[in-house]
Amino acid sequence: MNPQDYLLLDFQDIHSLPEPAPDDPTLPALPECSPDSQPGPGTGLRRRDFLGRLGGGIIIFVSLTDLVRAAQEQRPRGRGRRGRGGTPSDFNAFLHIAGDGHVTCFTGKIEMGQGPITSLPQMLADELDAPLASVDIVMGDTARCPWDMGTFGSMTTRFFGPLLRAAAAEARSVLLELASESLKVPPSQLVASEGVIWDREDKSRRVTYGQLTKGRRIQKRLQGRPTLKTPDDFKIVGKPLLRRDSPDKVTGKAQYSGDIRLPGMLYASILRPPAHGAQLKSVDTNPCEQVEGARVVREGDLIAVLHELPDVAKATLEKVKTEWNVPKPTVDDKTIFDHLLKAAPQGRTVAQGGDLEEGEKAAAKQVDSSYLNSYVAHAPMETHTALAHLENGRMTVWASTQNPFGAQREIAGAIGFPPENVRVITPFVGGGFGGKTQNSQAVEAARLAKAVGKPVQVCRTREEEFFLDTFRPAAIVRIKSGIDGQGKIVFWDYDVAFAGERGAVQFYSIPNHRTTARPSGWTSDAHPFATGAWRAPGNNTNTFARESHIDMMAAAAGIDPIEFRLKNLTDAKMIRVLKTAADRFGWTSAKSPSKRGYGVACGIDSGTWVAAIAEVAVDAKSGRVQVKRVVAAQDMGLVINPEGARIQMEGCITMGLGYALSEEVHFQGGKILDTNFDTYELPLFSWLPNIETALIDSKEPPQGGGEPAIVVMGAVVANAIHDATGARLFQLPMTPERLQAAIAKLPA
């Protein structure tokens, strides 16, 4: 299943189909394992257990696969179909309406700050015509929620949202049928609103969802395509809504994985090598024995000190004497780019058109350049944490994770349990940004809990968090391009190494072009340590390179950078967001460098089009940059929660200042030199620009919002710095030292 295909689905005006005959006379085709019985996604969900716990009411199960299949097969109305198989189910949900009218959505998605705890009930309540207050959501619990591939890629609203709405629409049609029977009125004569259904012709004839549901047991697996509301019918969607989790988060009631307490639990402090690739030569844990209550556990390659106090466990681990064989470093944060260029594999052409040679011939001016970016850490405020508890042969793990079902599978494999005997519960997650798709802390907690027979918490120190992080990869982009005498781009040859293809394909109107990605993904063994997905993976690198280069060409053509872009764009959405941002900013035409310190950049990520304009002030002497103002316009299709969308944009812009200006991982070989926030600098309050956001009014399907606005931040700041000083920076982050060096090279 290609998620992009899903965007093409149109649920409108296709009625739901009857469900297939159930496998079991009392239970419908709800999932035993994954909804498609795929061997891959394991789960602890047992149909009977789950349904038993829910009691009566209406239960709807939906899976993305079912809906996609329904769309692909174009089945005629009214004909059900049995049988499963095919593509794995990526997103699934249960929707339960209890006998008291209370609605609960069960989803494997998790809440790490990005806001689905608010936006998903918002979508659900609207489609179901239920009061928002009656809708609850249970997230990230493998024993209660159907399988889900994980929370990343700005996919929750885009792909999970329609699914949830389909379940709600189905539930609503079931309720209307029940009301029709109960009120003896044809469904077409009924009106549903706020959890009540009434007769259009006699408003006193009414019945609540709770009354309709009470004492019943209706279970459906949705396999058809229900009729969804059109945006004009929305009452709750599209309205700004405050976060639902704030009251608990401002009072300390909100629980994160490290806040769970169990009787007899122990805290683990785990021995780590001084560098990636180091081998343990000798270890002496004898000094730990003097510490009362401390317990040293060796479980395979894992050496840990356990204690009922976390700080004592840590202090005791520091007494362990070790000798390591540390490989001689062959690469560091300065030589890494040469190393990577040598190691880069053959490319894969991800886009091409026209003829590059022809383009070169037509070029009046050629602009060639390379762009670099360093490794960047996720650095969530909550370090990776987990608590594992073995009881009656079942392992329960509370984990800060972005993919509880992935963690479940990893844990089960590590401790030799069948997946159904491992339950992962995801409390609130204190930030992820892609880094918590890696779950080693949960595996370690489970291994230790199994070894000692007591609940064990693993909470990484900040140093461990930096050391074990899967960094955003260092990467190199090389671009050759040319413009004709009229300022039209005539060719574009783009080669990205180690950032992958997300955001690599340019969206300008260029007759001769080629885009090559080496490799096509963003992970590779060529790095001295693990790398992984970092908020909008690859796209920050690619957009920095592309939009810096577009500005270089605008300067070469002697044309204002926005005019130059508009001259070379035919993409209507991009033209619109760019013009909107320019209007809001109050942009006036000038070729760069204008000394104003204005920069512009455009990008596309997660189905969302974004344009940003920044104003910076540069202190040439110190090399420090203050971003004073950022205006960003975004077309993300239908906006579910405008307040949530703006917050994500503001977060992207502020967080993006970090990778633009200061964030880079320092290392020597496998040794990570950054151990805390003294050398790894996050954006601070004092960096804060005035941020203005504009959302394009759209009725198109909703798109991603958690990532797009961050992709433009490298280029928008680089271009503004160039506009202020004439100095062009080709490497992220644009630290004071790099800027000073670039300014020093300027002709006097």
Next chain:
Amino acid sequence: MLETISFKLNNKPVQVRTDPKRMLLWVLRTDLHQTGTKFGCGEAYCGACTVLVEGVAVRSCFTRVSRVRNKEVTTIEGLAQDGKLHPVQQAFVDHDALQCGFCTPGMILTAVALLKDNPHPTREEIIAGMNDNFCRCAAHTRIVDAIQEAAAKMKGNA
């Protein structure tokens, strides 16, 4: 080397028998089960562990428990009074001044102390006063807005 240390936690007297050199953060979170105070960095950089000692914001990950002997400690759990949120807490809710929420207790307590010292801060003074508290989700703009509004509503009654 164990000692009995008494102090007031959120208006209630508490006693712990422990090593006085231990950091307050771990005593609060582990011995006293007050988990609203968060571990973020362990070296007093990030501010997630901020609590009030005698009304002053301190980093509990770097404060020995012996330092709060006979003193008054306020954690995020003790800020709301009689079920009513403190104006700073309320303003964080009203402004959506958080995302993942992990830095939030430290942010709020830092802001409460800031407003006690300076009940009518300018925006620049708020930014300067909050600068050593980190938020990775980058809710900074809204946090500043929330503190400004809380200051206005409190009218100097910190």
